Amino acid sequence: MKMMRLRDNSLLRGKNLALIIFVAISIFALSYNPVRTALSQVLYIVAPSIWKTRAVALESGDTFLTNFKIKRSLVYENIILREEVARMQVQVLDRNLLSEKVLKLEDALGRAGSDNRVSAEVLSSPRWSPYDILGIDAGSDHGIALGDLVVYANAGVIGVVAEVYPTSAKVKLYSSPGEENIVFIGPKSTPSSAHGRGMGNFEAKLPKGSVVEKGDIVVLPKGNLILGTVGLVEEEPALPFVNVFFRTPFNIADIHEVEVIIKK
């Protein structure tokens, strides 16, 4: 009995030691970039295909559940969506006109030739992971490189390419907690430092008295791309600055396709 207990104890000690060693090696592997990238690359050989089956399964599930929705709610949803589409069509027309003017201006200034963009499908969004990271199905084989800007809907910038594999890549979102970026806020393009708060949300500080209000656009200097729109301006009487909370104009978790601006 005593011998068995001693054997069990030594077995447990052995397992504990093995676990400690494994954790230590894992921390090293995760911290040392070349090892981490190599291991991630192995996983990303199969991950994109598995995620694509997930997307198909979710779509099928949504279609199946639609059969159980009450007709009245579907009709109401249809009306709302039609109104939204009509409103957006008008906005797009206005933007198209503006885009044409910008292209003509660039041409006149001798800066013709817009950037090259690669479309990529989003394989994993921040809702699936504890990180503000997007997995996309385009990689170095498509000309994508580390640091390339990633945009959504042709204008809103969302992040940069953080890791690249042959046929896929990881995009680090600008809204990741801990991320800090210089931005221009509002009609007077007041410069500030925007801190990520996760899932497309940001916080910035501006001096008290700055011209900023809800709905103002926030732009990233690099590429002059839209980062978000101001949602709330919070002022505390005792402090010399105002807190500006802004977010991307779309839900980061719901985007299915992005564009990567590749270097020529």
Add this chain to the structure above:
Amino acid sequence: MIMKRVLFDLVLLATLFYLPWWCLLLFIAVGVYLFPFYGEAVVFGLLLDLLYGTNILYGFGIIGLVSSLGIFLLVLRIKKAVRN
């Protein structure tokens, strides 16, 4: 018992790819409670970080590993307390 453990590992593998990350941590907690010395918990935490993180993020991209190890130790302690 080994067969059940292998099947449970496969369920966790599917959870890693098909369900949100917090579901994986939940299943890890269940696994640590059900099986003796469920070291696979830490492996799945590592896989979570490799799949979804980078080392230039907050937490240095080791949140999955640290969380799974934390859950492993906590649930092990709870298991001992419940069985005593």
